Amino acid sequence: MAAPARGRIDKRQQILEAAFAVFARRGYAQTCVQEIADAAGVAKPTVYNHLTDKGTLFREAxxxxxxxxxxxxxxxxxxxxxxxxxxxxxxxxxxxxxxxxxxxxxxxxxxxxxxxxxxxxxxxxxxxxxxxxxxxxxxxxxxxxxxxxxxxxxxxxxxxxxxxxxxxxxxxxxxxxxxxxxxxxxxxxxxxxxxxxxxxxxxxxxx
Incomplete structure (x- = not known):
């Protein structure tokens, strides 16, 4: 049972690292969630599954x-x-x-x-x-x-x-x-x- 939880934590970290890199390059206003998903190598719904919206992404990143x-x-x-x-x-x-x-x-x-x-x-x-x-x-x-x-x-x-x-x-x-x-x-x-x-x-x- 531990492996799925570990995988979810790793995926969330992967998304946050990608989000920070995109926000740093583009700024908050110019960044869209699809760009973050692309940078993280995941589907856009996966991003929303881990972090509910762009504001939450920014804060947590x-x-x-x-x-x-x-x-x-x-x-x-x-x-x-x-x-x-x-x-x-x-x-x-x-x-x-x-x-x-x-x-x-x-x-x-x-x-x-x-x-x-x-x-x-x-x-x-x-x-x-x-x-x-x-x-x-x-x-x-x-x-x-x-x-x-x-x-x-x-x-x-x-x-x-x-x-x-x-x-x-x-x-x-x-x-x-x-x-x-x-x-x-x-x-x-x-x-x-x-x-x-x-x-x-x-x-x-x-x-």
Missing amino acids: LLAAADAVGAETLAAVEPLRDSGGDPRPAFTDSAYRLLQACSSERGRSLHRLAYAQADEFADLAAEVQQRTAIRLREALADRLARLALAGRLRPCAPETAAEQYLALLTGPLETRSRLGARKIPAAELRAIADAATDTFLRAYAPD
Whole structure:
């Protein structure tokens, strides 16, 4: 009995991934359900069987993408678990991985789509924010608190420190986005990660 349920879950995921890709390419208004069905390789009635209408497709596709991006960013802060010694390599590694997740095609499309339809889907942008940025900030604050207790950082308000560190990382990305930059080269992401880490540790390294 487990196989049919597993197959239904996989089919739903297949449809949601195809829907997100089409919405990202075409925008909400220009996308039709038949395009999503074609991209998913299923019949149009199959799409409606899993997700009742275009609005539900949009909402669920964005939330699934938010969960995926959120999982990537949470994994990125794992290097900050205190392993002793100089925390700089762990911060630099974590920063680079966070930048990769935030500047990926999926990350950029998620942010753009959520806010472009904020009037029609009033609570969707807030839910995407909760599953990505807010969850990340909470996890990062936890890691920073542990590092401070271990003496790797000076005593601080971890939530404030987390906000400041994330601002050092996301600020340059937002600037490049406003300037029309598309995919940011890896070397540039490394430079942003290094600069953010250096600035943060100058402020929060123990005396």
